[in-house]
Amino acid sequence: METTKISTDEVTYVANLARLIFAEEETERFASQLNAILRYMDTLQEVDTTGVEPMTHAIAQKNAFRTDAVGESLPVKTALANAPEARGNCFQVPKVIE
Amino acid sequence: MEYEPVIGLEVHAQLLTDAKIFCGCSTKFGAAPNSHTCPICLGMPGVLPVLNKKVVEFMMKMALATNCRLNRGCLFARKNYFYPDLPKGYQISQYAQPPAEHGWVEVEIAGGKKRIGITRIHMEEDAGKLMHDEFSPVSRVDLNRTGVPLIEIVSEPDIRGAEEAAAYLRRLHETLVYLEICDGNMEEGSFRCDANVSLRPKGSETFGTRAELKNMNSFRNVQRALEYEIKRQQYLLEGGGSVVQETRLWDDTAGVSHPMRGKEEAHDYRYFPDPDLVPVVIDDAWVEAVRQTLPELPLERRERFVRDYQIPAYDAGVLTASRQLADYYEEVVRLSAEPKLASNWVMGEILRFLNEDKKEIRACPITPAALAELISLIKEGQISGKMAKEVVDQMYRTGAAPGAIIKEKGLVQITDxxxxxxxxxxxxxxxxxxxxxxxxxxxxxxxxxxxxxxxxxxxxxxxxxxxxxxxxxxxx
Missing domain, CATH: 1.10.10.410 (Arc Repressor Mutant, subunit A)
Structure with missing residues (x-):
């Protein structure tokens, strides 16, 4: 039998954190898809990782830095070009505080 | 029952770099909204943040100045939450493997000194600024501050009262300013503080339920807000009630705090390592190189002034309030060899002039050399103390040397x-x-x-x- 890795309640919870609202049918569909992905990840558990440092990055590079130098910023108009709403050089959003 | 407050503080200090932490946009305060933004700090897809090296060095300075252990490696993580001040949907911060841990600072409290532990210091990016419209249901977002570098300094829950908290904050603040890594401006938000407060029966070892306090933008407000919070929890507990774990906002005008609404849901940040940023490795050579650049810190300097210049602790405190002021004073001492007179003149006339004009010492028209010359003239009896006051006034207003002013006004003391x-x-x-x-x-x-x-x-x-x-x- 296939184990359940993520419940529909958990999907609803994570959706809520991401400000997403799903219909019941969607919640079930995503739960099933996420379960499939997570089960696939189980394959990794078959590898013996005893004594192996957890990997945090795909490439071995360390200490990639930029110098503290000011470069060019975007023109405000360009910065706001994708904003669904803008006003007075600002992005405008539904009020986020009561 | 007697209760004991247990307080831990989280301080966010904006670092004085020219450019942001992961891109080349300027960090300058007060620019037109959204004029300091680029694809990286706007969180456009496909961009690559790269860490500003100076941010690491500034963090290391503060870590060394607060006796922290610098870890060899550290990682950046994504702290996920959705709020309009954060265009990416996550803040780049550090979580597991912070760069600095296990530090402490010493504060002066009634009846002696006390060590306050520092749990950790880490680097992160600041979020944008929200302005809420008073008349319509909208908020406006300025992302200039997004990506301005911060260090977060987390204290151990070692603080036992509002005054102690204020003393700890002052120590951090003066250290940051001395290190010249933060301008310390609380009104502009360069130095911010949140507090975790709980009460427990005196003698108990376990912690009570804590409330988190935000929005305290001055030392005075921190102290008032903490005093209020301690009383509030005490009334609750004495009345048989219990403290609710919540975030509360301090209202300065009303002198009370309110539970925060709107933003708060049970936060679940789902931190994970940021794949865009490679690990930072800090080796001993780098630590030593940064250690070499550390200036004498305010507390040490204060003690040295008392010891070497034989001035009262209070005077030493005033004179070391800023690094520039202490440098100024020491230069006058070096040139005049009169530590006591120098202290009197700097603390008296010079600071009075500057306070009246709301000026910093670096903008003082009287150079240390000019003040030292004036002191020498008094010492030699060429002018009286009374004349000197007149002369110093002229010096401040015109920037002229004391000798020239004395000659011009014919102020030479008759000693014949x-x-x-x-x-x-x-x-x-x-x-x-x-x-x-x-x-x-x-x-x-x-x-x-x-x-x-x-x-x-x-x-x-x-x-x-x-x-x-x-x-x-x-x-x-």
Whole structure:
């Protein structure tokens, strides 16, 4: 039998954190898809990782830095070009505080 | 039952870099909204943040100054939450493997010194600024601050009262400013503080339920907010109630705090390592190189001033309030070799002028050399203390050297005994009535003669010399 890795309640919870609202049918569909992905990840558990440092990055590079130098910023108009709403050089959003 | 407050503080300090932490946009405060943004700090897809090296160095300075252990490696993580001040949907911060841990600072409290532990210091990016419209249901977002570098300094829950909290904050603040890595401006949000507060029965080892306090933008507000919070929890507990774990916002005008609404849901940040940023490795050589750049810290400097210059602890505290002021004072001492006089003049006239004009010491028109020259002139008796006050006033207003002002105003103190004797003889001759009174034993008349001589010499005579000569000559 296939184990359940993520419940529909958990999907609803994570959706809520991401400000997403799903219909019941969607919640079930995503739960099933996420379960499939997570089960696939189980394959990794078959590898013996005893004594192996957890990997945090795909490439071995360390200490990639930029110098503290000011470069060019975007023109405000360009910065706001994708904003669904803008006003007075600002992005405008539904009020986020009561 | 007697309760004991347990307080831990989280301080966010904006770092004084020119550019943001992961891109080349300027960090300058007060620019037109969204004029300091680029695809990286706007969180456009496909961009690559790269860490500003100076941010690491500034973090290391603070870590060393607060006795932290610098870990060899550290990682950046994504702290996920959705809020309009954060265009990416996550803040780049550090979580597991912070760069600095296990530090402490010493604070002066009633009855001695106390060590407050520092749990960790880490680097992160600041979020944008929200402005809520008063009349319509919208908020406006300015992302200039997004990506401005911050260090977060987390204390151990070692703080036992509002005053102690204020002392700890002042210590952090002056250290950051001394290190010249943060401008410390609380009004502009360069130095921010959140507090975790709980109460427990005195003697208990376990912690009570805590409330988190935000929005305290001055030392005074932190102290007031904490005093309020301690009382609030005490009333709750004494009344048989319990403290709810929540975030509360301090309302400065009303002098109360309210539970925060709107933003708060049970936060679940789902931190994970940021794949865009490679690990930072800090080796011993780098730590040593940064250690070499550390200035003398305020507490050490204060103690050295008391020891070497023999000035009171209070004076040393005032003079070391900023690194520039302490440098100024020390330069005057070096040039005049008069630590006490230098302290009197800097703390008296100089700070008074600057306070009146709301100026910083670096904008003071009187150079340390000019002040040292003035002190030498007083010491040599060329001018009296009274004249010096007049001279220093001119120096401040015109930036001229004391010697030039004295010459121009003809302020040279008369120290020539023969010349002064002649003036005194004339004054005595002109006032035979007062002379008779004095000789009859009415000693108060002496003051009258001093006044007359001062007037005749336009205040230029050395007061001590007047006194000596007058006594002799009046006696006949």
């Amino acid at each position: 005994e023969a010349a002064l004797s002649a003036t005194i003889a004339a004054v005595i001759a002109a006032n035979p009535g007062q002379l008779a009174q004095y000789r009859a034993g009415k000693e108060k008349v002496f003051g009258f003669f001093v006044g007359q001589v001062m007037k005749a010499t336009q205040g230029k005579a050395n007061p001590q010399l007047i006194n000596d000569l007058l006594k002799k000559m009046l006696a006949g």
